[in-house]
Amino acid sequence: MASRGLPRALRCARVAAPRSVLSSALPRPALAKAAAAAVPRMTINQQPIRGLKQITFADSTETVYEREDWPREKLQEFFKNDTLALIGYGSQGHGQGLNLRDQGLNVIVGVRKDGASWKEAVQDGWVPGKNLFDVDTAVEKGTVVMNLLSDAAQSETWPALKPKITKGKTLYFSHGFSPVFKDLTKVDVPEDVDVILVAPKGSGRTVRTLFREGRGINSSIAVFQDVTGQAKEKAIAMGVAVGSGYLYETTFQKEVYSDLYGERGCLMGGIHGMFLAQYEVLRERGHSPSEAFNETVEEATQSLYPLIGGNGMDWMYAACSTTARRGAIDWSSRFRDNLKPLFNELYDRVQDGTETQRSLDYNSQKDYREKYEKEMQEIRDLEIWRAGKAVRSLRPENQK
Numbered sequence: 237m238a239s240r241g242l243p244r245a246l247r248c249a250r251v252a253a254p255r256s257v258l259s260s261a262l263p264r265p266a267l268a269k270a271a272a273a274a275v276p277r278m279t280i281n282q283q284p285i286r287g288l289k290q291i292t293f294a295d296s297t298e299t300v301y302e303r304e305d306w307p308r309e310k311l312q313e314f315f316k317n318d319t320l321a322l323i324g325y326g327s328q329g330h331g332q333g334l335n336l337r338d339q340g341l342n343v344i345v346g347v348r349k350d351g352a353s354w355k356e357a358v359q360d361g362w363v364p365g366k367n368l369f370d371v372d373t374a375v376e377k378g379t380v381v382m383n384l385l386s387d388a389a390q391s392e393t394w395p396a397l398k399p400k401i402t403k404g405k406t407l408y409f410s411h412g413f414s415p416v417f418k419d420l421t422k423v424d425v426p427e428d429v430d431v432i433l434v435a436p437k438g439s440g441r442t443v444r445t446l447f448r449e450g451r452g453i454n455s456s457i458a459v460f461q462d463v464t465g466q467a468k469e470k471a472i473a474m475g476v477a478v479g480s481g482y483l484y485e486t487t488f489q490k491e492v493y494s495d496l497y498g499e500r501g502c503l504m505g506g507i508h509g510m511f512l513a514q515y516e517v518l519r520e521r522g523h524s525p526s527e528a529f530n531e532t533v534e535e536a537t538q539s540l541y542p543l544i545g546g547n548g549m550d551w552m553y554a555a556c557s558t559t560a561r562r563g564a565i566d567w568s569s570r571f572r573d574n575l576k577p578l579f580n581e582l583y584d585r586v587q588d589g590t591e592t593q594r595s596l597d598y599n600s601q602k603d604y605r606e607k608y609e610k611e612m613q614e615i616r617d618l619e620i621w622r623a624g625k626a627v628r629s630l631r632p633e634n635q636k
Contacts, residue, residue, distance in 0.1 A: 301472050308339055311339055315473070320477075321344050324353070324386070330441070344368070346371040346374025346375060348370065354368070379406065381401055382410075383414070387414060387595060387596070395422075406470055408432055413592065416488050432474065434456070434457055435456040437456070452480050454483075455480035455482075457484070458487050458490075493583070515620045529624050533620070534627055
């Protein structure tokens with residue numbers, strides 16, 4: 237297995253450590269040389285104005301906006317006449333809202349009065365009548381209406397919200413789902429308002445955590461409709477204001493296609509499916525639950541995946557034994573060839589709206605929360621994750 241070629245010092249190395257630091261943990265000069273010789277994935281040419289960078293990703297050059305051009309004082313000046321009405325207080329609403337508040341901006345929250353989200357907002361310091369209102373009142377007060385309700389809820393509430401999004405306001409999304417699939421969601425945006433998007437590449441909790449650490453999450457920005465000629469500038473400013481470190485420009489359509497595709501594929505659905513398949517084969521071939529979990533999940537998440545995240549796949553290969561490296565290279569092409577047709581089928585279903593319709597149909601049911609909880613309990617009860625709970629309890633950081 238791959239980890240047998242990794243020394244303990246390398247396994248314990250921090251993910252964010254620079255290449256030179258991690259290379260020094262390698263015991264064999266050949267591996268250190270291979271790691272040091274890895275081809276850089278991007279080149280950066282710092283521009284002298286506007287705090288943006290021209291970055292070459294592989295062979296494609298893109299403009300990336302960064303927060304250093306939008307210090308707190310500039311954000312406050314830019315939004316001095318605005319009321320940012322954040323509708324919905326789920327994961328993204330929580331993270332983005334608290335970050336906006338910490339930036340010193342005039343932000344209010346709109347949720348169903350006395351519901352679970354209302355109570356959570358009160359616990360987070362939002363004050364009813366001051367910066368916490370029911371949805372209708374918040375939308376009426378807001379000049380920038382941040383629609384962070386769930387996709388299904390956006391569709392259900394749109395007939396009531398649309399008349400309140402009047403000329404001169406800005407409509408903000410963190411997912412292109414509703415306007416892109418308007419034939420299914422019925423979210424047809426008004427023609428006399430700017431419509432922008434800031435889509436953080438992570439959960440709202442991560443948005444909050446990275447902001448508090450002084451780092452900032454990567455986010456996509458896009459303009460769906462530019463009435464004022466300032467929509468892009470608003471999107472960039474809002475991206476920094478909600479806690480982004482770097483902003484990558486895209487379109488509403490590309491954002492929603494890649495997002496729905498990715499979360500069903502390598503980010504969540506696909507990776508869970510591969511975990512289950514590998515674990516089940518090991519168990520069926522006589523391996524113990526602990527061994528099957530360690531070789532499937534623990535080694536991946538605690539040792540190898542952090543190396544990929546910190547330095548790239550080639551560096552992870554270079555850090556492993558020659559036996560592990562040979563097998564991984566040989567089998568990666570077989571997995572790609574077998575999985576690519578499935579990924580194409582998935583993209584087609586995203587593109588033609590099948591996945592959108594599935595989400596709307598399921599998440600619009602009154603008992604959808606109870607149904608989800610049943611599915612979550614079924615996942616918790618799987619042997620692989622029951623074994624994982626025991627394995628995790630043995631980690632040093634979990635020992636009391």
